[in-house]
Amino acid sequence: MNAVNGGEDLLRRLAPQVLAALVRHHGNFETAEDAVQEALLAAATQWPVDGMPDNPTAWLITVASRRMTDQLRSELASRQREQKVASLTLPDEPLAPAPDEERLRDEDDTLILLFLCCHPSLTPPSQIALTLRAVGGLTTAEIARAFLTPEPTMAQRLSRARARIRAAGARFEMPPRHERADRLRVVLHVLYLMFNEGYTATSGPELHRADLTAEAIRLTRIVHRALPRDGEVAGLLALMLLIDARRPARTRPDGSLVPLAEQDRSRWNRESVDEGRDLITRTLSSARLGPYQLQAAIAALHGEAARAEDTDWPQIVELYQLLADLAPNPMVTLSHAVAVAMVQGPKAGLTLLEPLDADERLSGHHRLHAVRAHLLEMAGDHEAARASYRWAARLTTSLPEQHYLHGRAARLTPDRP
Template sequence: MTDLLRSEQARRRREQQDAFRSLPEDLLSPAADAAPVASDRDDTLTLFFLCCHPALKPPAQVALTLRAVGGLTTREIAHGLLVPEATVGQRISRAKQRIQEAGARFRPPGAAERAERLGVVLQVVYLIFTEGHTTTAGTDLRRDDLCAEAIRLGRLLLRLSPDDPEVTGLLALMLLTDARRAARTGPGGDLIPLAEQDRGRWDRPAIDEGVALLSEVLPRRLPGPYQLQAAIAAVHDEAPSFADTDWRQIVALYSVLDRIAPDPVATLNRAVAVAMARGPRAGLTLLDTIAGDARVAGHHRYAAVRAHLLELSGDVQGAHDHYRTAAAQTTSLPEQRYLRARAARLHRPGADG
């Protein structure tokens, strides 16, 4: 496995070099105050900060970095950003053109510039992790190589910015989420939901490390989005069983997250937590608030969450139909199988589909 991972990392570094071949030769010349941002022979973070140049708008920074350095496809990037694939393609094309126009002014940033670009870099690293955690398409639920790379980059970022609580929060979030990896799929690769996972298979050392990191930064100041998401993951991971989950605490954390960083995906997750804490109807009411949001309206996760909450409320036919809709919207085969199986369980004689 170690040899396989090293081989994959070497392949990804070759792809990074290919992606930047057309840029000016002095592009990678270090700035006067540039300090090493990673281990020797690893310029991944340098390229991340380079792609996040302020001459590019933030959406272009994210798209270019994910494509040129992260190695994600335009479809995967679109899935993570909740935008059409054509939009991602346009952003990448314009960003490349802007880089060519800027030429030698694009250099690896110094310390002050890195601090300014750190927020976008964190977003990119987390999007890489998210794609690895649940892949956009294909036969496998996850891509462990992407998760491992994102966590590796998170550790490098923590070395670079040890006093930034959001850097620590991001690493804690990834560790606490990835800790459930082994329990998320069965022997045949089928998806196992959180409620049915064997918690004895969770990675306890990773959980302990994530909780320790979080405990170190939470008291410092008002927590940011990554710290809040890490805290939510910690509540899940520390519950002895699904039934013992402190849903009220999770709802409270999501409420804070929704105030400081509104996001429809966070609202989806909050709706599930509200349903578990206050009943499915309360969750469905919250879900209705983002029904018209174009970013999630056609996303399979919206249909899947609605199906789940309808099932909890006793609306069998509605749940069946939304599970089928969600299955048709996802391009992940494990998710398709899981969602179709949920629909089949609810199928009644004479029902459509």
């Protein structure tokens, strides 16, 4: 896909549009997704040779529709249902909307597809996995890493989720009003996970996957335009903008990680910072408080500080306490511990970390040991900090994070005579 300029990003962005067109036309989610994946593979191999078509969306829809029709014909033929096979013909015109309607139609389709993937017949983990696959364009391997499960297990989960949606008779339309709030929460969580995977890739040689962060922001903007008064939708969008604004300063020319406290804040994307701050400021004054809004408010305080030492840590501690009360989570505790350490000292932060050793969700996660190492270093216990940095490096599969953690440990190694 990289052989075409921006090809991978383009195919990731077009995939949900193509899938939505096929599901609306044929009504078979499982077969439609398989056909879309075949069309994307065809594009990745043909476009670098033949050139990108004038209308990539129509090209993908046509190819995917042909693959899907062939598959349905084959299935029906095997059941000796020739009469229905004869009715399965390709449309004379592309399924893509007219150019002047395309953007609005695409946004509507994407929103409906997001809700479809979060169908109530699925378990929450399956809802998240299917949305990441069908709308976010993550591979099965990437989703498996995010869930800390083997790839074959995730492939089976995705297959079962598609089959369950088909068995439930789900239609390609917005869910009933009484279901929307619960399904919206899942949609926002999925977009949050997608953004996090892009901002700090769980594995591989690159720290960032800008295609994923951009896609998460794009999809969240779509949801925000559809639900402009929802505080948590606005809060999530503001959070993404404020965090992504740091990306230019987060790595050195060699790709190594630069922690927040050491970043050159003049390199932050001020346009994104300003947009995120304005959005969360308006939202906090008009909407019911929620976890994404609190996280965005914390990110806004970091964005307001011209230097790390100017950060309003006491206010951040208060916001983390509110967040811990509203949505207790081990990752929140980690960040809360760092904030407390900046105000009350590293020992107070280390005390907050102690219960996490017994939390199965985090006890084996590298971030717990990395945060502990940082606080131990602040406390002057270099030997314990070095051991924690090294242990954290063993647990992460991200090469930039490994290098950073090994580097921190090396700085604390006493000079040998």
